[in-house]
Amino acid sequence: MSEKVLSIENLVVHYELEAETVHAVNGISLSIGKEETLGLVGETGAGKTTAALSIMRLIQSPPGAIKSGAVVLNGRDVTGLPIRRMEAIRGKEVAMIFQDPMTSLDPVFTVGDQIAESIALHEKLSKADAMKRAEEILELVGIPRSRALEYPHQFSGGMKQRVVIAIALSCNPSLLIADEPTTALDVTIQAQVLELMKELKNKYQTAMLMITHDLGVVSEICDNVAVMYAGRIVEVGSAKDIFLHTAHPYTEGLFNSLPNINARVESLKPIPGLMPNPAELPPGCAFAPRCSYAGERCHTSKPVPRELESGHIVECLAYDDPSFQIVRRWGNG
Amino acid sequence: MNGNTCNLQSPASKKAQSHWAGVWRQFRKNKGAMAGLIVVLLAILTALTIGFFVDYDEHVIRQNIPMRLQPPSLEHPLGTDELGRDLMVRILYGSRYSLAVGFGSVGIAALIGIALGAFAGFYGGYKEDVVMRLTDIFAAIPGLLLGAVIVASLGASLTNLILALGLASIPQFVRITRASVLTVRDQEYVEASWVIGLTGRKIIFSHILPNCLSPIIVTATLQVAQNIISASAMSFLGLGVPAPDPEWGALLSAGRSYMRTHGYLTLFPGLSIMLIVLALNLLGDGLRDALDPKLKR
Amino acid sequence: MAEPMLVVNNLKKYFKTPGGMLHAVDDISFTLEQGKTLGLVGESGCGKSTTGRVLLRLLDSTGGTMRFEGQDITNIQGAALRKLRRKMQIIFQDPFSSIDPRKTVSQTIREPITTNNIITGKAEVENRVLELMEMVGLTSRLTNTYPHELDGGRRQRIGIARAMAMEPRFIVCDEPVSALDVSIQAQILNLLKDLQRSNGLTYIFITHDLAVVHNFSDEIAVMYLGQIVEKSPTEELFKNPMHPYTKALLSAIPIPEYGHKKERIILKGEITSPISPKNECRFQSRCEHAFDKCRSECPPLVEITPGHLVACYLVK
Numbered sequence: 001m002s003e004k005v006l007s008i009e010n011l012v013v014h015y016e017l018e019a020e021t022v023h024a025v026n027g028i029s030l031s032i033g034k035e036e037t038l039g040l041v042g043e044t045g046a047g048k049t050t051a052a053l054s055i056m057r058l059i060q061s062p063p064g065a066i067k068s069g070a071v072v073l074n075g076r077d078v079t080g081l082p083i084r085r086m087e088a089i090r091g092k093e094v095a096m097i098f099q100d101p102m103t104s105l106d107p108v109f110t111v112g113d114q115i116a117e118s119i120a121l122h123e124k125l126s127k128a129d130a131m132k133r134a135e136e137i138l139e140l141v142g143i144p145r146s147r148a149l150e151y152p153h154q155f156s157g158g159m160k161q162r163v164v165i166a167i168a169l170s171c172n173p174s175l176l177i178a179d180e181p182t183t184a185l186d187v188t189i190q191a192q193v194l195e196l197m198k199e200l201k202n203k204y205q206t207a208m209l210m211i212t213h214d215l216g217v218v219s220e221i222c223d224n225v226a227v228m229y230a231g232r233i234v235e236v237g238s239a240k241d242i243f244l245h246t247a248h249p250y251t252e253g254l255f256n257s258l259p260n261i262n263a264r265v266e267s268l269k270p271i272p273g274l275m276p277n278p279a280e281l282p283p284g285c286a287f288a289p290r291c292s293y294a295g296e297r298c299h300t301s302k303p304v305p306r307e308l309e310s311g312h313i314v315e316c317l318a319y320d321d322p323s324f325q326i327v328r329r330w331g332n333g
Numbered sequence: 334m335n336g337n338t339c340n341l342q343s344p345a346s347k348k349a350q351s352h353w354a355g356v357w358r359q360f361r362k363n364k365g366a367m368a369g370l371i372v373v374l375l376a377i378l379t380a381l382t383i384g385f386f387v388d389y390d391e392h393v394i395r396q397n398i399p400m401r402l403q404p405p406s407l408e409h410p411l412g413t414d415e416l417g418r419d420l421m422v423r424i425l426y427g428s429r430y431s432l433a434v435g436f437g438s439v440g441i442a443a444l445i446g447i448a449l450g451a452f453a454g455f456y457g458g459y460k461e462d463v464v465m466r467l468t469d470i471f472a473a474i475p476g477l478l479l480g481a482v483i484v485a486s487l488g489a490s491l492t493n494l495i496l497a498l499g500l501a502s503i504p505q506f507v508r509i510t511r512a513s514v515l516t517v518r519d520q521e522y523v524e525a526s527w528v529i530g531l532t533g534r535k536i537i538f539s540h541i542l543p544n545c546l547s548p549i550i551v552t553a554t555l556q557v558a559q560n561i562i563s564a565s566a567m568s569f570l571g572l573g574v575p576a577p578d579p580e581w582g583a584l585l586s587a588g589r590s591y592m593r594t595h596g597y598l599t600l601f602p603g604l605s606i607m608l609i610v611l612a613l614n615l616l617g618d619g620l621r622d623a624l625d626p627k628l629k630r
Numbered sequence: 631m632a633e634p635m636l637v638v639n640n641l642k643k644y645f646k647t648p649g650g651m652l653h654a655v656d657d658i659s660f661t662l663e664q665g666k667t668l669g670l671v672g673e674s675g676c677g678k679s680t681t682g683r684v685l686l687r688l689l690d691s692t693g694g695t696m697r698f699e700g701q702d703i704t705n706i707q708g709a710a711l712r713k714l715r716r717k718m719q720i721i722f723q724d725p726f727s728s729i730d731p732r733k734t735v736s737q738t739i740r741e742p743i744t745t746n747n748i749i750t751g752k753a754e755v756e757n758r759v760l761e762l763m764e765m766v767g768l769t770s771r772l773t774n775t776y777p778h779e780l781d782g783g784r785r786q787r788i789g790i791a792r793a794m795a796m797e798p799r800f801i802v803c804d805e806p807v808s809a810l811d812v813s814i815q816a817q818i819l820n821l822l823k824d825l826q827r828s829n830g831l832t833y834i835f836i837t838h839d840l841a842v843v844h845n846f847s848d849e850i851a852v853m854y855l856g857q858i859v860e861k862s863p864t865e866e867l868f869k870n871p872m873h874p875y876t877k878a879l880l881s882a883i884p885i886p887e888y889g890h891k892k893e894r895i896i897l898k899g900e901i902t903s904p905i906s907p908k909n910e911c912r913f914q915s916r917c918e919h920a921f922d923k924c925r926s927e928c929p930p931l932v933e934i935t936p937g938h939l940v941a942c943y944l945v946k
Contacts, residue, residue: 018362043811044782156900186673186838188897191882195896213811216884243888257816261841261883264865267823268845270816274781352732352776521728524688525789528720529742529796530712543732 004072005175005207006055006094007031011069013050013059020279024050026231027069032175032224037201037208039222039239041215041254045275047231048211052177054079055209056096057086074174092122095168099180101160105152112138112148115167122171133170141166141196158189162196172204179211194220215254219243224311227251230276230286237312247314249291252326285317293318293326359623366619372612380428392419393426394577402595412597414587420598423579424605430580431609434495434564434573435557441499443553446506451537451545453507454514464507472504477563484572491580494573498560509552513545520544547624551617558613565606581606633700635800635832636662636685641694643677643684650906654680656856657694659931664799667826667833669847669864671840671879675901677856678836679723682802685834686720687711698800716746719793721822723805725785729777735788736773739763742795762791766821783814787821794825800832808839819846840883844868849937852876855904855912858931862938872940874917911942919944 013025025047032038042048053059055071057078070077074093078086090096098104106114115134119125125133135145141162152160161181168176178197182190198221201208210222218225219239226236227248235248246252253271273290276282282289288298295317303315318324360366387393397417405412411420453464480497487493517523518541526536565582567573574580576587581602588598643655655677662668670678683689685696687703695704703714722728729738739759743749749758760770766787777785786806793801803822807815819842825831835846843850844864851861852873860873871877878895897916911929914920923943931941 043813158900186901187840187882188673188878189900190884191894191896194884195894214884215812215886219886219888219890220884240888243886254812255886257813258886259816259819259839259841259845261844261868261880261885264845267820268816270820271813272817274783274814352778521722521724522730524683525720525722525728525792526730526741527688528686528715528718529792530715530746531741535745540730544730 004031004033005036005074006209007070007072008051008055009070009072011051011054011071012067013047013054014065014067015063016065017063017279022279023231023281024064024278025054026281028226028228028231028233030226030233030236032207032209034174034207035201035205036224037210037222039218039225040209040211040228041213041218041225042228043213043275045230045278046228047278048228049179051228052096052179052209052211055175055177056090056094057081057083058090058096088122091118091173092171093173094175094177095171095173096177097161097164097168097179097181099183101157101164101184104164105160107152110149110151111155111163115148115163115170118167119170134166137166137170138163140169140200158185158192161185161193165193165197165200169200169204169206173206175207175209176201177209177211180213181210182217183212183214190217197221215258227254230281231278232286232315234287234316235312235314237309241309241312245308245312246326246328247308247312247319248287248316249293249318249326250287252328253290255328285315293324356623360619363619363622365615366623369612369615369619372608373616376428376432376609376612379425380432383425383429387422387426389426392422393579394418402591404595405597411601412595414584414598415591420584420601423584424581424601427579427581427584427602427605428609430491430574430578431561431564431582431606433491434498434580435561435613437495438498438502438560438564439553439557441495442502442556443506443549446503447510447542447549449503450507450510451514451542454511455518455533455537455541461511465511468504468507474501476501477566480563480567481570481572484567489572489575491574491578494564494567497567498563501563502556502560505552505556506549509548510545513548514541517541517544547620551621551624554613554617554620558610558617561606561610561613633697634661635664635699636834637695637697638685639695639697641681641684641696642692643680643689644692647905649903652905653677653856653907654904655684655691656904656907658851658853658856658858659694660851660858660861662832662834664832665826665830666849667835667847669843669850670834670836670853671838671843671850672853673838673879673901675855675904676853677904678853679804681853682720682804682834682836686718686802687714688720712746716748716796717799718802719796719798719800720802720804721786721789721793721806724809725782725789726777726809728789729785731777734774734776735763735768735780738777738788739791739795742792746796748795748797758795762795765794765825766791767817781814782810783817786810786818790818790821790825794829798831800834802834802836804836805838807842808837815842822846840868840880852879855901855907857912857928857941858939859913859941860939861931866935866938870938872934872938872945873913873942874919874944875913878916 009029010027011025012027015022015024028051030038040048054066066079071079078089112131112134115137116130119133120127120130135148138148139145143159143162155163182193185193212218222239224238225242226233227250229250235242235251242251246255256269257271259268271290276286284299284301285303288294298317303317305313305315306319307313400413400417401415403409403413409419414420449464453461479501483497484493523536523540526540564573565585568580568582569586573582576583584602585599588602591598639659641655641658645652645654660668670681672678680689684691691704695702706714736759739762740755743755743758749755763770768784768787807818810818826833835843837843847864850864850867851858854875860876871880878897881895899916902915909928910926911924914924929941929943931939933939934945
């Protein structure tokens, strides 16, 4: 198998609050190879962002704590590294883009300064050289050099997100974590930013973890997809596996609840109910209370990962029955 | 048949828990604030009940010259003053005046200030300009000076002191109320209230003010402390509660002449002022933390 | 033929800003028939939400007229306005800020009923509240809970129940699902659709998400910088978009299908400022087909095929 940039093994992250323990991430494993893009899909509260922050070791602690598991980045486990070492790795080996471009930039420094700062921090460059690099990078994300001297408030939302991307890529990290990078943007701007990310990813051969709730964005940019629900990865596979051979009932439900731009339907088919409270997870499969296929066993015992085809893994007890199949309502499946 | 009647039973709702229950849970964790709350409650309790235990004429103001300037002893735990009166009794009784001034003046200021601030913040435009500019002018006069002028013209008495300090604290409340009304006013639930046919006045009272209470409560608590200090200062200057009433600032002032020889006469009233002000500040800071939605959970 | 339920003519809403007049809504006209849904689509800052608020008289219009059920509502005030609001309601985008955090579920739903004396009698009102809660899919167990204990979907249901308590005939849905997760989104969309069917409601559905309105609207108006640039029956718009902006908007939507390849129109630049716009096509700076006329005159909205209106000099 090819070398992995990132592999997470059995990661468990809890938030230990006074009144309750929030089981945010409950044993997830995933890996990303060189130049590969993995989409981490799920709804609010599924644990996507917690998982990403754990990779960066940015979980606020307390109350957050990595209880067990390993996060192997370029061959070494970062979960136990001293925070000093971790600071050197952040930005250099792994960079992160957040959802809200408005708050990720410091309003009192010029855009050029902010990019140069990140470069100067990780690469031994003089101030002038770092500024020069910063201008080059700005140009790369489609912003004229001359605007390096402007302040963030002079930029629109889409341009700010480009600047954030420019900062993230400034040190040529081997892994880029993008947490809903286009969610706050308008569709036409989202298209621009996605196009840019695709371009840069190819140019720099960066591996990417794309966190999103939007299956459209996933189909646009991801090679592999992991679907997360209540802190577990319930289905993982290539984009083709997930889109064409959907296996988990939750993934099916996600597809079914999307309004289809190509076909008008009388009424949508939502997933009934709500995601369970991560502080009070049910004893069995976390999706069972909302699942139309759930049998008695689903409510009492936890499903284990099962490989359907090479690389396509699903966590669902229904597949104990070899003839089990789910029904996608639309799409090209 | 579909999402419309979907099952909504989730474990989320155990028991209805109001906003205030959550605030109290948060507040309880703060040891300093709890200590402050206890001291303040004890002081209020003392002020309310002291009249049942001591007789004003007999114990508080009756002079007993032979017993003058006694140092602390078993009989007089905090000693006696220059006219032979028990200092502890006078200090305990004095809590009535200090607290009355503190809470009374803040009560007046809050009543007027909140009304003006809510009016200015909610309606905006020229109405807001008028109220706020008047407030600015009012706030430009030093509070102590304003108080001194009012007391000097109306005469020194407890009521006038409360009135003076109350008027001087109005700008604080106008400003804090207006600022928080401005943030709440633009929430969509206020728009929703218009759409369901509520009148402006109803919206202010049932939707806006309840959501502005947090900063107002904090300001009020801190302002009580501030006004107790101001009252003591004014009494010290002879502009506050007239003798022989044992207001703490007046006790401090009276003890001043004996500071070198009988330090306890200034030490204990001073400590009392310090203790209640510290307690109120701790309480205010604790409330601020407990009421801050960002710190919750 | 009787007049449509809602007739909007040359509606304008300008805001004074330090930089000049902000043309949030600039001369839009449309009509809406009883029981139908008009989708108002556009990106942030295009004036779609302002339009909704002007219609409900939460904002005063700068110019133009609005008629609702034959009555001119452009400038009505006081009691007449309160009476109008019995018939017109709004559902807000943000389920977190649209519900008073200090009120329980039943207090929020009860308020419109008691304020307007829609029903009198304590028991009757309580019954109605429970009925409304059931109507929007909230279990009666939640009557005394506070909003912060509930998720976005259920809060949105409270907002819908509050609007339905007025027994309205017309509802402006201002991005009612864009703050919700997809699985919850579908629940709310279905709920709105069922309510429309059972109560004969008329909707204006404001959204930035074309996929959502495709499912929901009879007609779609695409807005750009305060103006309607294209208006057409839904199916027609998706099959045959004519305005370059609509085309770009449609092509920009990521499709959740594997290997979906389509030629994508990537617009250059971003929405220009709506402050003191020049007399030109507002889209021309981003339009690759723009020619001289586009820069000297603002194109009017003209009917190209029956029911399909476009504001573009390129479309004949």
